[in-house]
Amino acid sequence: NNRLWSPINAYIGLSMVSELTQGKSQQQILELFGAEDTAALRRQVNAVWESAYHDNGYEISTLANSLWLEEGLRFSSDTMDSLAYHYYTSIYQGDLGSKKINNAIGAWINNNTGGLLKNASKSIELSPETILALYSTIYFQAKWSSQFSQKNNTQDVFHTPDGEKTVTFMNKKLAQMNYYYGDKFSAVALSLKNGSRMWFILPDEGYTTSDVLADGQYM
DSSP states (O other): OOOOOOHHHHHHHHHHHHHTOOHHHHHHHHHHTTOSSHHHHHHHHHHHHHHHOEESSSEEEEEEEEEEEETTOOOOHHHHHHHHHHSOEEEEEEOTTSHHHHHHHHHHHHHTTTTTTHHHHTTOOOOTTOOEEEEEEEEEEEOBSSOOOGGGOEEEEEEETTEEEEEEEOOOOOSOOOEEEOSSEEEEEEEBTTSOEEEEEEEOTTOOHHHHHHSTTTO
């Protein structure tokens, strides 16, 4: 299966949990992120948010957070205000686990990810026992620094664990490109106009994606 996770969303989401906890649980989160207190963690989250959030001619990198509370659940207005102000969180309350709220969460996710997660969002089914749910999204779109030409696309064989498949390949000729090698994989990076890079990592023959991810060399 494809695996995708965003360290930024994990960081922001867990930081939001620190606002909803007290005592030892809260202290463990603060220590994990090297923050003296919640005020310090809020400043760190704000710095991460500001550095990651862009919407210009070269890229779209937008973040969104939401908190869903069970209908009738009592909550602290100050805590909700902090989440809204410091974490840009949208807050909703309703019958968690109901079809209406499941659909509402899916719609919220789609609205904040350019509609790219329609299939995944359809499978959201909160347990009726759920009293609180938190969702953090990121939508990223950027242009290659050197564009691919559609006329150079070709149909060719792609080798998968389940057999060979004919797919569309994008092709280009580069004047110079570095190729990297590890013990179990090789890799290449393509640059984007915003200055970031996208890495493509290929496991060596006889190794799986899981083998590569479990190896410290990958990181």
